[in-house]
Amino acid sequence: VKRLRLILGDQLNAAHSWYQQQDDDTLYVIAELKQETDYAKHHVQKVCAFFAAMQAFALALQTAGHKVLHLTLDDTTKYQDLPALLTELMSQYQISEFQYQLPDEYRLRQQLSLFCRQLPIPFMAFETEHFYLSDSELKDYFSQGKKHRLEHFYRKLRRRFDLLMQGNEPAGGQWNYDAENRQKLKAADFAAVPTPLTFTNDVSDILSRLKRHNVKTIGLAHAALLWPVSRHQANELLQYFCRHCLVNFGRFQDAMTHELDTAAAPVNGELALAPAPDSKVEQVTIAEYKKQWSLYHSRLSFALNAKMLSPQHVVDTAIATYQQADGAITLAQIEGFVRQILGWREFIRGVYWANMPEYASLNHLGARRKLPSWFWSGNTKMNCMQHAIKQSLDYAYAHHIQRLMVTGNFCLIAGIDPDEVDAWYLGIYIDAIEWVEMPNTRGMSQFADGGIVGSKAYAASGNYINKMSDYCSGCQYEVKQSHSDNACPLNALYWHFMQQHIDDFKGNPRTRMVYANWLKKPPEAQQLILQRAEYLIRNIDNL
Ligand code: FAD
Ligand code: SF4
Helix, strand or coil, X not given: CCEEEECCCCCCCCCCHHHHCCCCCEEEEEECCHHHHHCCCCEHHHHHHHHHHHHHHHHHHHHCCCEEEEECHHHHCCCCCHHHHHHHHHHHCCCCEEEEECCCCXXXXXXHHHHHHCCCCCEEEECCCCCCCCHHHHHHHXXXXXXXXXXXXHHHHHHHCCCCEECCEEHHHCCCCHHXXXXXXCHHHHHHCCCCCCCCEECHHHHHHHXXXXXXXXXXXXXXXXXXXXXXXHHHHHHHHHHHHHHHCCCCCCCXXXXXHHCCCCCCCECXXXXXXXXXXXXXXXHHXXXXXXXXXXXXXXXXXXXXXXXXXXXXXXXXXXXXXXCCCCHHHHHHHHHHHHHHHHHHHHHHHHHCCHHHHCCCCCCCECXXXXXXXXXXXXXXXXXXXXXXXXXXXXXXXXXXXHHHHHHHHHCECHHHHHHHHHHHCCCCCHHHHHHHHHHHHCCCCCCCCCCCCCCCCHHHHHHHECCHHHCCCECCCCCCCCECHHHHHHHHHHHXXXXXXXXCCCCHHXXXXXXHCCHHHHHHHHHHHHHHXXXXXXX
16 A cells, blocks of 8 residues: 545545545545544534444445545544544555545644645645535635625526526526515424434444543434435435425425424334433434424435535436426425525635634624523523424434524524534534534624624524514513513513614614614613613523
8 A cells, every 4th residue: 555545524425536446555544533523522413423424435435446444433542633643554554645635624624734744755635526616716706804795606606507597597587586485384384394304323333432432422312323324325315305395495494393393193113222421311212203303404414514415416406306396396495495505505615714714713793601501401491492402402403594593593692602602503513514614603693703604693582583483382481572571581682782782783774674663662661671681691591
């Protein structure tokens, strides 16, 4: 062996040009590492999913005739970090050339670049060949500190990749169908919501390994992991989405409900659960897995971010489904989906790379409070928060609006430090990798970047939650009230936030009406609301 090629846990792209030729002089290394399990406190399902997917990928490469070294935590525990492991392997296998794919995370890109600088042998970094835009092209679209807007970028990419276009114009004459989408889910809609397709990947060995190596995790451990861990499973999930969810994707994209938690028909059989290292372990039945917790969302983010699926493949498959559906799937649904992947996903990545490393410490609104302790348990009387957090702990998943308008909104209007918010999001979600987590959290949801990602702060009162969900009817708080003892906390916190940042937001045309409403309130009413907000902030751990 002469050449060592490193494959990181989120570089499981079987279509990469590296694998087109089989070569006995090339050793592929894929390794579980403590530095990766420990840089954040991750959800146990997330660690299991990455490790299981890495194992499956190593096996697939081996089966295809490549030389692969798959190392588990047992093998790598004696190395302090990735460079230490690589140094040892290079000497052990007498490596004369080192190659790697460009990491999507700043932390790892720095680490490998520093490592290479002192290498006595030739090295080379490759593109991951995953995104629509190559790494080297990002600078043509994004520049540091600039307030880029999704819509402009998205239209450029629609044209460039000729997706949903009629000549130079968007199919159907419109770029955006938001007005037709984003409906509330009503009781009459419940029966049609598909049961999520889940897998039962045995990860009991991985769980034992995490325990053996004292890896600290959060969330509920499932010995039968429900997330896809191979390209085959990821494709099944994609097919399932196209068959059952795409038809209503945009329509119910922002909807939230707790009703469907108990609506699933029981399925026979129980899944044994191995004890997780540092997580609460509960008996989870298949019936519980089958709840309709993800509504019409695809749950493809993990498969995409680990690069088991390419964004092109996902978008092309969805568009082909739309075209073959003969009008049964509307343009508004497919456009909404393409916008997320071609638009948001590529946009977020561009913002990340144009602004790192400074982006990681932006705190435009000067938010300094600590995250309430119930973010780690879901034990809060606020029904919306309880639901979003418990679901996140159980499945390592919440959909976009739960992340943005429930947990994210709370942190924004309560003035939680973006470092704390970032750490929580980076740990808890199955798909959380810094390049996509951070601009979404610090930028879009916390406005800590002062508007680089989004043109306004996504701040909302209980009214928004009431409009888009059925949480409020089952809540101990009263959504229509703002300063009584059991008034919805979001109402007072919202006004408190808007008042506090009046200089930041009053000039924004999108918030002008809000301030007009606030200033119309008599001063005594404003005072009562602000006092209630101060009380809530003082008692934030007990809401
Ligand atoms: P669907 O609703 O089915 O959407 C399809 C796909 O579109 C997703 O799989 C995803 O790849 C892409 N997508 C949609 N919205 C976005 C977005 N805003 N940014 C990037 N891609 C998007 N996404 C992550 O992949 N990792 C994260 O760590 C992450 N953190 C987030 C934190 C916050 C505060 C917010 C508001 C959003 C975050 N998102 C993150 C974006 C989005 O919420 C998730 O991609 C989505 O919920 C994943 O579920 P899904 O696959 O069912 O998505
Ligand atoms: Fe959430 Fe307020 Fe509604 Fe309760 S009343 S569910 S806290 S928005």
